[in-house]
Amino acid sequence: MAEEQTIASTSNTDGDDYAWVADEPRTTVSKFSLNGGEGMFRTIERSPANDWRACIPNTTRRICSKYQWGSFPMYQIAFEHMGYRLPFSDFEVAVFRYLHLTPSQLHPNSLAFIRAFEMTAAYLGFMPTIPLFFHAFHLQRSRPKGDAANKFGWVSLKQSVKLFEMFMESVRGFKDSYYFVKPLNSVSWQSVIYQGPAKDATGVPLVGPDGRQVLEDYSRFPLSWRRSHYQKPASDFIYSADELSVEELSNYEQMKVFVGGFPRKSYEDEQGNPVLDGTGVPVTKKTFIDTRRLLACKSVAEMEAFFRMLVIFCFNFIVLYV
Template identity: 40%
Template sequence: MSDTEGVPEGQASSKHKLVDTIADPELAWVAPEPRGIASVLTANDSWLYTIVENNGAGPVNWEVHVPAEGEQICSPYTEGGFTMYELAFRELGYKLPFNDFEAEVFGRLNVAPSQLHPNAMAFIRAYQVLCRYLEVEATVPLFFHIFKIQRQRVGDQQGWVSLKHASSKIFKMFVESARGFKERYYVIKPVKEFALNSLYMDKPVFLEDGSPQLDEEGEQVTEWGLRFPLAWTSEHFQMGTKEYLSAAMDLTPEERAGFLKMKAVVKKFKPCTFTTATGAVALDKYGKPRVEARFVNTKALLACKSVEEEKLLLGI
């Protein structure tokens, strides 16, 4: 299994049958699985997790809605609405509004957040945590030097976009199997101006030849636009996977130093030794102890409840 694959494309959970209810020709490019899996969430679901922001006792800025019949994970929604997997908030630690780094990653990839496989969403969060405690700036170029893009294609249709390590492996996958998360998604809608504005930014305007559009005073013209797509879009696939990545020569000296610090942390982890059911050391076919390199445990890191727990896990 690759670094970011879950259930192979085209396979749904054994409990749910694919039923394609999408008639929109604009979504003809979407693969069968995301087109056909309806959300199983209901307002009366006792396991429903709806904490999507850290507002304390303040006003509610975002509302969670169960998709209507016929609405799928890849469907477009009105009033600034977008789909999210419950897992992103329940287990990965995301909170709205997305921070600048997260929004920039989605924008660089030109995807809606729910277009990313959960392992990719987990890598985004774990990378930020590791950078914070190594006192490394979490930049997008460094992120896309560590990770490369993996796509799930079915014929001429596309599924989730995944990430895997480009060279040195630093993080373990969050989940080995993606069964279960794909049926648990809902629609997030901003209900306050603050929330809606967090999805937008001033973006530079370019002419057809790619040059910047300037005003009468020679200043760059900008327009108020989305920071990243809210609905699934095929525009991500107009570029090759390598075009999203950062070469070593494109990194700043600080980013290169940060990458070395990350690799150094992983290098200090003691290899894992396999044992048999009786507790004896397991041997490989050459009669040597079976060992496996250890990496940052993404799932355990995102489950930490305090800074102290994170530091203990990372050995900092």
């Protein structure tokens, strides 16, 4: 990482110019705006809370639009299939804040990686950190070709050492399945908004006529699509091994050893039979954490059972074949 990242969150005074956004996210209308919300997945928070509402955008709004202060757009796939719930965890907020991105600026496969990494760290007994995560994952930015080369689309995360399978090799149908989420009370409001000192254009805190510091609302992470992320090279967001603490290096090694201990998978033909090489030996491939199955876990107990099965299967494989 070349330098300390600046605060991603800003007040509600930003402009609304989205000419820099790639055509697809800038022009795609939400299907829920057109069908009255048919098929909307509305479970966006943990039961029994009633602090948030999934709202249908009007037909002039886009995924990259700025919504009412405190609200922000989300792709439905994050809630319906990836297990995201509001409020976001501290780690999720930290990732969005560090990247200067609102969640919908990240490709869905990358949103899946964030949760999968956090869940795996929890199972292995260590805290995920920004330096560790951005040592394990690098950035990949989508850029349109041709005349639109100066526009920006979704940002993706790419593993430096593969530990996780992609949630889906090709995520289809997500681009028009979005809505915005709105805080309904002080609890949900404070999970995305906080008050801090208002500052002038030079960064100097403002003081009112009474001598008291002027306060202003700030978001804990970007609530709309931001160009500021792209004003830094992707390499600025990455941590080298030299920048990690001893504990972080140890935790990353623990994760690699854990995944490296999984038994190899056999390739199968269309009938489900193992594919053999020229000598009759099954052709195999490395096994990684199944991100999609992991994110399907609906509780800590299910997550622990998922990982235990991997460990048990690995142990049985060793007993049978060593």
